[in-house]
Amino acid sequence: MKHTLAILVENKPGVLTRVAGLFSRRGFNIESLAVGVTENKDISRITILVSGDDNVLEQVEKQLNKLIDVIRVSDIPADESVNRELALIKVGVDTTTRAEVMQIVDIFRAKIVDVGIKSLVIEVTGDESKINAMEQLLRQFGIKEMVRTGKIAMNRGAKVVQSEKR
Amino acid sequence: MTKQKMSGARAVIESLHCENVEVIFGYPGGQVLPLYDELYDADVRHILVRHEQAAAHAADGYARATGKAGVCLATSGPGATNLVTGIATAYMDSVPMIAITGQVPRSLIGYDAFQEANITGITLPITKHNYLVQDAKDIPRIFKEAFYIAQTGRPGPVLIDVPKDAQTELIEFEYPQEVKLRGYKPTYAGNEQQIKKAASLIVKAEKPIFYVGGGIIFSKASEELRTLAETILAPVTTTLMGMSAFPTAHPLSVGMLGMHGTRYANYAVQESDLIIAVGVRFDDRVTGKISAFAPNAKIIHIDIDPAEISKNVRVDIPIVGDAKNVLKSLIKYVKIEQAKTDGWIKKIEAWKKEYPLTYKKDKLLRPQYVVEQISEICPDAIIVTEVGQNQMWAAQFFNYKTPGTFISSGGLGTMGYGFPAAIGAKVGKPESTVIDISGDGSFQMNSQELATVVQEDIPVIVAILNNGFLGMVRQWQELFFDRRYSSTCLENSVDFVKLAEAYGALGLRATRKSEVKDVIEEAVASKRPTVIDFVVEREENVSPMVPAGAAINEILDLE
Numbered sequence: 001m002k003h004t005l006a007i008l009v010e011n012k013p014g015v016l017t018r019v020a021g022l023f024s025r026r027g028f029n030i031e032s033l034a035v036g037v038t039e040n041k042d043i044s045r046i047t048i049l050v051s052g053d054d055n056v057l058e059q060v061e062k063q064l065n066k067l068i069d070v071i072r073v074s075d076i077p078a079d080e081s082v083n084r085e086l087a088l089i090k091v092g093v094d095t096t097t098r099a100e101v102m103q104i105v106d107i108f109r110a111k112i113v114d115v116g117i118k119s120l121v122i123e124v125t126g127d128e129s130k131i132n133a134m135e136q137l138l139r140q141f142g143i144k145e146m147v148r149t150g151k152i153a154m155n156r157g158a159k160v161v162q163s164e165k166r
Numbered sequence: 167m168t169k170q171k172m173s174g175a176r177a178v179i180e181s182l183h184c185e186n187v188e189v190i191f192g193y194p195g196g197q198v199l200p201l202y203d204e205l206y207d208a209d210v211r212h213i214l215v216r217h218e219q220a221a222a223h224a225a226d227g228y229a230r231a232t233g234k235a236g237v238c239l240a241t242s243g244p245g246a247t248n249l250v251t252g253i254a255t256a257y258m259d260s261v262p263m264i265a266i267t268g269q270v271p272r273s274l275i276g277y278d279a280f281q282e283a284n285i286t287g288i289t290l291p292i293t294k295h296n297y298l299v300q301d302a303k304d305i306p307r308i309f310k311e312a313f314y315i316a317q318t319g320r321p322g323p324v325l326i327d328v329p330k331d332a333q334t335e336l337i338e339f340e341y342p343q344e345v346k347l348r349g350y351k352p353t354y355a356g357n358e359q360q361i362k363k364a365a366s367l368i369v370k371a372e373k374p375i376f377y378v379g380g381g382i383i384f385s386k387a388s389e390e391l392r393t394l395a396e397t398i399l400a401p402v403t404t405t406l407m408g409m410s411a412f413p414t415a416h417p418l419s420v421g422m423l424g425m426h427g428t429r430y431a432n433y434a435v436q437e438s439d440l441i442i443a444v445g446v447r448f449d450d451r452v453t454g455k456i457s458a459f460a461p462n463a464k465i466i467h468i469d470i471d472p473a474e475i476s477k478n479v480r481v482d483i484p485i486v487g488d489a490k491n492v493l494k495s496l497i498k499y500v501k502i503e504q505a506k507t508d509g510w511i512k513k514i515e516a517w518k519k520e521y522p523l524t525y526k527k528d529k530l531l532r533p534q535y536v537v538e539q540i541s542e543i544c545p546d547a548i549i550v551t552e553v554g555q556n557q558m559w560a561a562q563f564f565n566y567k568t569p570g571t572f573i574s575s576g577g578l579g580t581m582g583y584g585f586p587a588a589i590g591a592k593v594g595k596p597e598s599t600v601i602d603i604s605g606d607g608s609f610q611m612n613s614q615e616l617a618t619v620v621q622e623d624i625p626v627i628v629a630i631l632n633n634g635f636l637g638m639v640r641q642w643q644e645l646f647f648d649r650r651y652s653s654t655c656l657e658n659s660v661d662f663v664k665l666a667e668a669y670g671a672l673g674l675r676a677t678r679k680s681e682v683k684d685v686i687e688e689a690v691a692s693k694r695p696t697v698i699d700f701v702v703e704r705e706e707n708v709s710p711m712v713p714a715g716a717a718i719n720e721i722l723d724l725e
Contacts, residue, residue, distance in 0.1 A: 009349075010349065013300075014286070014298075017287070018290060021290055021291060025291055055476075058476070059473065059477060062472050062473035062475075063473055065472070065473070066471070066473055067295075067349070068295040068315060068347060068349055069349055070349050071348050071349040072349075164348065
């Protein structure tokens, strides 16, 4: 079972190490990780994608809550949230394949952000499965390099992950 | 308070003043020179140990004896890493401690400077929290937070790493009145609904048992525990950490449970229909084979740390809160006209008669006899232990009356803990007799502290149960490795009497039963740091015993 955890933390040096250390100590593999500052500059939000059974996950959430610098841990349910990831993919092209690659880019509503004689850099945004699908299709042309941001997620509707309890 | 200009080092000392710290256990070095210069004429007592590990254990022993955070101090690099075992020991047993370390100047951090170690990184998994002072003006806030974090909620060690140049930097000192930590808000009051549910289970139970641990001692909840146990007439079993939380001689006491617990405690747990677990964590040494643990019991689990709830076993009624608070509320809701536990108590009484905790009582000097004699001659002593057989016998054969009079490394099981922890306990409770029940193996891990106790005149008594073996490991080799005593024999052992004398302490020896009482009395009367070498039976085993991986009712008596 995959879970997306949104973790609000103090925006201080060393906090990511504390959070990541906790996962490694429990033998949890972090599948993806994204960190950035929130609307409050003192608070960062870490989004972590992990898999594990519910008991183990409950224990990880509790252990995270024990960290002094962790303000809030929230499990973001996949079906009631918006999930996005961004990837940059450098694909090798020549005159015969360039058009076909551009077509795929179009279909996926991705963007070409750099054009070279032998390569294109494609920017694609979407949920995990969309990016996986895009990668799959581009593989035949030769992916020279690929970088993904890690997933970020937000609840749909009025529900928010708050730093303070109301 | 008006702001005062002072150095970072002075600010550290002022912060300790503001926290009413009376004593620091430490060892100087290059990167704490400014701090030690301030200590030179500060009115905080500094106790110079002979190895930093002992400073950490002494701070830990002080904290357990007094309930206040213990403070230790070491230099950067090796000084800091030598604290690590002591910090991990305190972390596993939830002991409030402040560890202060020197660090190389900020401009050199990360450059492998002389005596540099990333001690905040190293202690990340063994501290409740830690700090690297990046800016000297943060020192008052960091100390305020550190003491607050160490001593509230589930207590634990907090480390503060202070770079040398932050110690010399001038700052405006103002100690904050309160802490602002949005990520740290421990829960003290239990949820009222949960407490009511628990009360209704308790009232209905026919075979209830209290399973209590260190949480009772830390929250000073022994009185409440006793009241509730006597109200519902339920037996009380304690963990090693909970030893002394409930009087050993109380008719409802069934002693310790688990691997070296009493048969009757283990039987009672396994047959109970309700376990009221307070301030415990269902450790593997307690539960044995977890799938076979208390198969018929519903479980109420009271703990201040939400992460302990349902960590090892699924519980029916979790209550997060301070043990004392929750037990108080429970007492309010548990209304019993006539206790339903008569049959249950009778059954336990019968087990107690049939399977008493005992040992072979012959002419030979057996270690259990030494512990019994200490119990008789020094009934109000604070007992500190090392780790291994000595620790188990100290738990089994001393008659504990007062909460907090048993101090032992339960979680980490640190050999060498007892003697320095006894130093801390004696410094914190100078009016008490403090006895380290030791083994010849463990004592040698920190025997250099004899120099400390003599220099500082700290009259602790070290009672070595000397069997010339690393006894607990030998016991396992006897039972499970065909008596192949691989590297557990300490033959041609040290002359502990001469060792004590070499340091200027009193050294005594007993080799016969008839000598035991005299040497203990002599040690107490001397009011000097004393080592007693009890030359005991070599291959005595700790009994009874639950083999690793077995259910706790599959308990064996050992010869």
